[in-house]
Amino acid sequence: MIQIQNVNHTFLIGKKGKEKKVPVLKELSFEVEKGEIVAIVGKSGSGKSTLLHTIAGFMSPEQGSIIVNGQETVHLNETERAKFRLNNFGFIFQNFQLMPGLTAFENIELPLKLKGIAHKKRKTSVQLLLKKVGLEDVADHYPNELSGGQQQRVSIARALITNPPILFADEPTGSLDSETEQDILLLIQDLNQTMGVTFVIITHDEEVANIAHRKFRMRDGVLVKGDANNVI
Amino acid sequence: MLFKDQVDFVSQHIKKNKLRVFMTVLAATMGCAFLIVLASIGFGIQDTMRKEILEDQAITEVEVYTNNGEALDISQIRTVEHVNAIVHRTSMDIMAVSQLGERSLEGNMLLTNFAEEEKSNLQLSEGRMPTKENEIVVGYQFAENLLTDAERKEMEQSTEEDAEPIGGYKESLIGKTISMSMQSYEMDEAFPEKWDFTIVGVTEKPARDWFVDTNMLVDESWKDKFQEVYEANTGNENPDLFYSSTKIYTSSLEHVKSVTEELKEMGYSVYSVSEQLEQLDVFFMAFKIGLIFVGTIAVLIASIGIFNTMTMAVTERTREIGVMKAIGASPKLIQRLFLMESAWIGIIGTVLAVIISYAVSFLANWILPMVVGAALGEDEFQDLSMTFSLIPWQLVVIASVISISVAMISGWRPARKATKIDVIQALRQEL
Numbered sequence: 001m002i003q004i005q006n007v008n009h010t011f012l013i014g015k016k017g018k019e020k021k022v023p024v025l026k027e028l029s030f031e032v033e034k035g036e037i038v039a040i041v042g043k044s045g046s047g048k049s050t051l052l053h054t055i056a057g058f059m060s061p062e063q064g065s066i067i068v069n070g071q072e073t074v075h076l077n078e079t080e081r082a083k084f085r086l087n088n089f090g091f092i093f094q095n096f097q098l099m100p101g102l103t104a105f106e107n108i109e110l111p112l113k114l115k116g117i118a119h120k121k122r123k124t125s126v127q128l129l130l131k132k133v134g135l136e137d138v139a140d141h142y143p144n145e146l147s148g149g150q151q152q153r154v155s156i157a158r159a160l161i162t163n164p165p166i167l168f169a170d171e172p173t174g175s176l177d178s179e180t181e182q183d184i185l186l187l188i189q190d191l192n193q194t195m196g197v198t199f200v201i202i203t204h205d206e207e208v209a210n211i212a213h214r215k216f217r218m219r220d221g222v223l224v225k226g227d228a229n230n231v232i
Numbered sequence: 233m234l235f236k237d238q239v240d241f242v243s244q245h246i247k248k249n250k251l252r253v254f255m256t257v258l259a260a261t262m263g264c265a266f267l268i269v270l271a272s273i274g275f276g277i278q279d280t281m282r283k284e285i286l287e288d289q290a291i292t293e294v295e296v297y298t299n300n301g302e303a304l305d306i307s308q309i310r311t312v313e314h315v316n317a318i319v320h321r322t323s324m325d326i327m328a329v330s331q332l333g334e335r336s337l338e339g340n341m342l343l344t345n346f347a348e349e350e351k352s353n354l355q356l357s358e359g360r361m362p363t364k365e366n367e368i369v370v371g372y373q374f375a376e377n378l379l380t381d382a383e384r385k386e387m388e389q390s391t392e393e394d395a396e397p398i399g400g401y402k403e404s405l406i407g408k409t410i411s412m413s414m415q416s417y418e419m420d421e422a423f424p425e426k427w428d429f430t431i432v433g434v435t436e437k438p439a440r441d442w443f444v445d446t447n448m449l450v451d452e453s454w455k456d457k458f459q460e461v462y463e464a465n466t467g468n469e470n471p472d473l474f475y476s477s478t479k480i481y482t483s484s485l486e487h488v489k490s491v492t493e494e495l496k497e498m499g500y501s502v503y504s505v506s507e508q509l510e511q512l513d514v515f516f517m518a519f520k521i522g523l524i525f526v527g528t529i530a531v532l533i534a535s536i537g538i539f540n541t542m543t544m545a546v547t548e549r550t551r552e553i554g555v556m557k558a559i560g561a562s563p564k565l566i567q568r569l570f571l572m573e574s575a576w577i578g579i580i581g582t583v584l585a586v587i588i589s590y591a592v593s594f595l596a597n598w599i600l601p602m603v604v605g606a607a608l609g610e611d612e613f614q615d616l617s618m619t620f621s622l623i624p625w626q627l628v629v630i631a632s633v634i635s636i637s638v639a640m641i642s643g644w645r646p647a648r649k650a651t652k653i654d655v656i657q658a659l660r661q662e663l
Binding site: 053056058059078079082083085086087089090091093097098099100101102110111113114115116118158159 | 233234237241244245248551552555556557558559560561562563564565655656659
């Protein structure tokens, strides 16, 4: 499903003219299979977020190849990447990244609007998904009227609404208490099993990483061996 | 994204920042209204002057002369397309003394062809066109200038300039028979020959208030008879008694220009209203362009407001734009949404400006003549149909195009900025 081959990336840090080169991704190569949950674990600054950003197409790596669903994404232009993301990816962010001016319903509906789906069809899809993530009663609420857990559920529903084959989760429980965290993790596992969605989870939390079928550990831009049950 | 959804999206954002958008629309409205009202003065004055010119003379009239004093080739002129009538009027260098009972009038006599006059659309205030040789048409002021000797004396003594006309013939002249004799300017007495003419028509009131029409229009068949009498009384053979002018009437105003040009090509000297209007139009075209240019500066100042508003909108929504891009909104869509917002400001501003401009124009045309009249102390000024401000649809189109284009251009840079927002940076922004 996702093939990463020899990906390298360097950041330039410091004043203009006196920039320092800091390598963040070094010769990364790994694969993600369809239907699995993969966790990329690492401390802050290990390069795990940069890795997610390159796979998601928010930025291009200096070197290497990223193939998603058989399509090389590194050389796509911005418009093509946006279209590719709309059709193949869903995103769950640590701080939910909901639109403050839109209700839960409208937030979930947004990707369908971007796809140009008609209102009637959108309504049915959103209502079904609201039921699935347990948010039917708060459909008309704005993000600031929802709890952290509810906001993350809206965010998950928004990521799922277009039925993308791959879902990226960047610290999905980072802003939640431990009880809510469990709910969200159970929901991710449920969606993986019932809908066959592939999850790539970026986290520094071992508990979150434990729901993954495979774990990759990152340190200073390289993948190192993980736990006994993980394959690297 | 469907167009309806794009509109919803834009209107949602506008609603969120009502006051700011309102102030920007207000600035755009003021700029555009200033442009329209300013240019409308040019259109208004031009319209007034055009009317003045057109009132001065028959609008379908083309005066034609030969360059070398030769006679006109009427049959050649007739071949020109859209020539409706050729009126060949001959004046006489002699006074025509008309007598009706005790009353008399020393006026001019014009020899003409009534069939052509009718085709040229000669308007009568009463009566009909002559059909017989001894039937004539007289000028509008003919009756009021038919004075008795006593009246004439009284009038000569009157010193007041604006004095009301004294006496004059009060009844309708239609059907009345006048006795006409000719009198040379060099002689004190009229020639003994007298002719009786029946008045069957009176011409329309001249367009200009100061013009007094006391002419007699007589059929051209009388020309030889008059000449004979003149020669017999003065002993002057082959006198320079007659001089004529030829006026061509086109079927409508739009053909005046083409007829004028064709006659010029034939080698005639031509004068028509189209010549005068053309010069006027060239001057006013330059004048109006100048006014529109000055007005556009106001629109440009307003556009600074639009630029600021849109830049603020983009800065405020950086995170939202980042999220939209992350979940798959293309840069083109982001750009379009922001351009639609600035276009919306431009369109609403323009619509309001057009409404306001029409109101201002209406008020100006209503109040200004009164104010100017009062200031000059002339009551008549109020009655003048003077247009101070005129907004034709062309001006509305020009102003709308300028205003909406300027609004979109000023929104273009912020919109481009929005497309350049880095997703990663935007997502890192604090909520």
